[in-house]
Amino acid sequence: MMNKRELADTVSGEIVGELINLAGRQRMLSQRIVLHVLLSVRGESGALAVARTCLATFAQAHAQLVDGNDHLPGAFSEALHGLYFGSHRADERIRGFMRVATDAIEALERNSEPVCAPRDAVIGRLTAEASPLLDLLQAITQAYQDEMQSVEEAARRRQMGVVHELAAISMRANIVAMNGRVAAARAGQFGREFAVITAELAHVIGEMDNLVQSVVGARRGVDGNERGAALRAGRINRATSQRMNSHHTG
Known part of the structure; x- marks a missing residue:
């Protein structure tokens, strides 16, 4: 089995570009989850189903980023592995967010009354985690963009x-x-x-x-x-996140 350094040397710029897009999409999905949970509290029809779908997509993408699959390599470098499992505890924190989101969705499914203290407490925890999680997901996206530079340099x-x-x-x-x-x-x-x-x-x-x-x-x-594509992807993801954040705060 290859170590992280050997594995990183085999990853192409095209694959890293896909990972950048996948990581950037996680930011948008996290905001959509919180947004549609809050919309469900307000009684918007279908919002809870959207939140659950977004959460499932978010969880699947996280597994692909961390563990990989037949196409993607997972956390292929020492830097990414350290980010997910080191002092930043990104994997632990993201999984914690998913658990809280699941609890909030299930609480709403059990009780859709305008006021419910236990349910509202869970939703409060979810919204409290939204901004710190967004910062973490931004750091992860930046880490993949840094990997793109390393991959390009190795290829050169x-x-x-x-x-x-x-x-x-x-x-x-x-x-x-x-x-x-x-x-x-x-x-x-x-x-x-x-x-x-x-x-x-x-x-x-x-x-x-x-x-x-x-x-x-x-x-x-x-x-x-490749550099232009990565930068465009980053700008698109940032713009999407900003629009979602504006919708959420509005």
Whole structure:
């Protein structure tokens, strides 16, 4: 079994991008849970069903982020593992929020009267946890964005290592081709066939050089696209959270 550092080296930028979106969605879902619980208290029809659906989606996403599945790696790095299970106790706190949310929903299902002290106490605990949880979920999203930078840097190092190796091979092949051309010229008519081979070798070397340059250029483009996508996802998630928070406070 791979350790966290080895596992982190195998995670692609595309996967981390999915994790960023998943983590960002958790912020929106947490607010929707609280919002629809409060709307249910006010008697809005269907609000409780929405709250339960959001809670189920929230719980499933948390399991995917922490434990992973066939597609996602879970808390794949030491930093993420420390965030979830270290001093921040993110996993424990999130599971605690889910338990309180479940209690609030079940209390509302048992008693929908306008005033019910035990039920209202549970809902009070839920609303009290909403803001601290939102800050925690924001920190988790930021941690995944930090991982994106680490993954991109590791990918760049691996790719540039390949590029440097190709460049070294190309340089050595150029020397061989040059020596071959010199030998063919010295051999006169007897070196014509050898000259054809060295010319073809020079052509292959040129294609290799072009490949190296295209890889470098493509890497720069991918870096920009992945970073832009991650930033856009972060802005979208923040905007969604702000709208939900505005609705909640309004």
